[in-house]
Amino acid sequence: MAAAVAFSVYAALFFGSYPLPAEAIHQAIAAMLQGQAESQELVIVRDIRLGRILLSFLTGAALAVSGGVFQGLLRNPLADPFTLGISSGAACGAALSLGLGWTLAGFSTLPLAALGGAFAAMALVLTMSRLAGDFSRESLVLGGIVVSTFLGAGIALIKSLNEESVAAIVFWIMGSFQGRGFEHVGLMLPYMLVGGTVVLLLARELDILGLGAEQAAQVGVSVGRARIGLLVGAGMLTAAAVSVSGIIGFVGLVVPHLVRMLIGPDSRPLLLFSALGGGILLLWSDVLARTILSHGAELPVGVVTALFGGPFFCLIMAKGRKA
Amino acid sequence: MSVPMIEIHDLTAGYKDSPVLRDINLTVSEGEFTGILGPNGSGKTTLIRALSGVLPVVSGMIRIAGHDIRGLSPKVRARHCATVAQKNPGLSGVRALSLVLMGRYPHVSFLGGYSDQDHQRAQEAMKETNSLHLRQRGAGTLSGGELQRVITAKALAQDTRLLLLDEAASNLDVARTLDLYELLRARNASNLTVLTVAHDLNLAALYCRRLVFLKNGSVAADGPTDEIFTSQILSEIYETPLAVAAHPLTGAPQAYLVPRA
Numbered sequence: 038m039a040a041a042v043a044f045s046v047y048a049a050l051f052f053g054s055y056p057l058p059a060e061a062i063h064q065a066i067a068a069m070l071q072g073q074a075e076s077q078e079l080v081i082v083r084d085i086r087l088g089r090i091l092l093s094f095l096t097g098a099a100l101a102v103s104g105g106v107f108q109g110l111l112r113n114p115l116a117d118p119f120t121l122g123i124s125s126g127a128a129c130g131a132a133l134s135l136g137l138g139w140t141l142a143g144f145s146t147l148p149l150a151a152l153g154g155a156f157a158a159m160a161l162v163l164t165m166s167r168l169a170g171d172f173s174r175e176s177l178v179l180g181g182i183v184v185s186t187f188l189g190a191g192i193a194l195i196k197s198l199n200e201e202s203v204a205a206i207v208f209w210i211m212g213s214f215q216g217r218g219f220e221h222v223g224l225m226l227p228y229m230l231v232g233g234t235v236v237l238l239l240a241r242e243l244d245i246l247g248l249g250a251e252q253a254a255q256v257g258v259s260v261g262r263a264r265i266g267l268l269v270g271a272g273m274l275t276a277a278a279v280s281v282s283g284i285i286g287f288v289g290l291v292v293p294h295l296v297r298m299l300i301g302p303d304s305r306p307l308l309l310f311s312a313l314g315g316g317i318l319l320l321w322s323d324v325l326a327r328t329i330l331s332h333g334a335e336l337p338v339g340v341v342t343a344l345f346g347g348p349f350f351c352l353i354m355a356k357g358r359k360a
Numbered sequence: 361m362s363v364p365m366i367e368i369h370d371l372t373a374g375y376k377d378s379p380v381l382r383d384i385n386l387t388v389s390e391g392e393f394t395g396i397l398g399p400n401g402s403g404k405t406t407l408i409r410a411l412s413g414v415l416p417v418v419s420g421m422i423r424i425a426g427h428d429i430r431g432l433s434p435k436v437r438a439r440h441c442a443t444v445a446q447k448n449p450g451l452s453g454v455r456a457l458s459l460v461l462m463g464r465y466p467h468v469s470f471l472g473g474y475s476d477q478d479h480q481r482a483q484e485a486m487k488e489t490n491s492l493h494l495r496q497r498g499a500g501t502l503s504g505g506e507l508q509r510v511i512t513a514k515a516l517a518q519d520t521r522l523l524l525l526d527e528a529a530s531n532l533d534v535a536r537t538l539d540l541y542e543l544l545r546a547r548n549a550s551n552l553t554v555l556t557v558a559h560d561l562n563l564a565a566l567y568c569r570r571l572v573f574l575k576n577g578s579v580a581a582d583g584p585t586d587e588i589f590t591s592q593i594l595s596e597i598y599e600t601p602l603a604v605a606a607h608p609l610t611g612a613p614q615a616y617l618v619p620r621a
Contacts, residue, residue, distance in 0.1 A: 247451045257438030257466035302453040
């Protein structure tokens with residue numbers, strides 16, 4: 038798996054709108070490793086391609102892990118940051134921060150605003166679901182649809198008022214890594230590390246919560262504390278991903294399902310392998326998104342993940358029903 | 361005198377605005393084997409839930425091994441007291457061994473994983489409940505009886521001095537029911553305090569040395585099995601005539617239904 042990650046990062050360097058021969062890429066990699074003088078090839082390979090590759094990998098990892106946590110915590114196979122409307126909440130917070138140009142002591146408030154939006158959306162969906170019943174599959178997803186549709190409109194409104202073009206709005210709502218790189222890795226990484234650490238430390242509690250709240254408490258889990266920790270951690274992961282890429286669906290839904298089918302439901306390996314799998318999936322989806330159209334035009338990467346993820350998810354559901 | 365394992369003082373507990381248990385007073389010493397009996401809706405399950413700490417105490421006090429249950433963290437509480445619940449968990453994909461390992465949770469530190477010793481204790485508990493051969497099976501593929509044995513192993517792996525059971529034999533056939541109660545008796549002989557809710561009067565009379573009858577949320581009768589398992593008390597509590605006679609082999613009192621003429 039680690040080898041697959043390394044290979045993916047390396048291989049993805051060869052794809053881009055500016056044609057570079059393999060030789061030039063290898064020279065640039067060598068130059069990067071040896072700290073040689075700047076060249077045009079080096080800048081393209083390092084600053085444009087490598088930064089974006091790493092960003093797409095980290096974003097995919099964050100989305101897949103948070104999806105795995107939501108599915109386990111809500112005991113709901115349809116839960117993920119996208120279907121629960123949490124991605125939309127984060128995107129709405131991020132759009133607000135961008136639109137109003139908030140800064141805090143010179144730092145970008147983007148991830149913080151995304152975090153606030155994610156938590157607000159999470160609270161809204163969970164409250165709606167609780168009012169409608171007991172966190173049932175249907176009420177959670179319905180709440181998620183309502184919240185994400187509403188917030189999607191909110192994002193479009195904020196962006197329009199800010200005189201951005203419709204194209205930019207689409208790229209935000211469908212998710213994209215266009216023009217993004219190391220700077221954004223630095224922006225999202227702290228939140229991702231904190232959120233990821235929190236959910237991995239609570240992986241054992243996540244397993245035991247599968248027994249139901251009462252039996253989990255009887256073997257000694259502090260149910261309320263564990264649930265809040267997991268929700269906050271998964272929310273941070275979602276916010277980290279969305280604040281640099283916009284809303285990308287299906288990664289958080291499909292990847293944990295696939296990993297669960299392959300290695301079983303124990304949370305710690307499930308989350309770790311989901312991170313690697315989600316990273317690889319989004320990395321290659323982004324390669325496709327930036328190379329599939331001719332003339333250097335790009336697709337939003339969310340279009341790619343939805344086009345592949347939708348039918349794939351139908352397959353999983355059909356297969357799961359038979360088994 | 362040593363500290364009682366369970367002390368309940370003037371306990372009121374239950375659900376919002378409708379207490380199920382009222383003014384319960386009960387003391388259970390270490391090493392007792394006690395059955396909780398009573399008609400449907402008398403509060404047996406509620407008592408187990410209150411004792412295991414998942415149902416808040418409305419008024420009164422529960423002490424486990426001398427500690428007020430409200431002051432114990434869930435983890436510390438789970439080191440004192442294990443519970444076999446009535447409802448099976450809905451986990452389907454999880455392996456049986458992983459399920460039993462969950463019983464080791466109160467003994468594992470926040471950062472540490474399950475140690476070799478935890479694995480060893482889990483496997484020993486599975487051996488005791490005759491479920492070790494099921495350890496790699498997914499919980500969803502087990503029969504009701506098999507799952508019940510795995511759940512019982514989880515509670516034994518918790519290594520507590522007090523074990524609470526709520527209708528643990530309800531999914532088991534006759535042979536497995538006896539297996540379970542023999543296991544409880546053996547564990548009780550090595551000083552495990554057992555408090556079990558039972559539906560089956562005769563099974564309780566065969567194994568429990570003390571019986572507590574609940575009715576309408578209060579203790580209706582409490583005492584050594586031989587003294588209170590009488591036709592008069594049973595008929596009164598269950599509001600139906602019941603005859604009692606000695607078991608032909610063990611001499612334990614056994615109840616017989618009397619057809620309504």
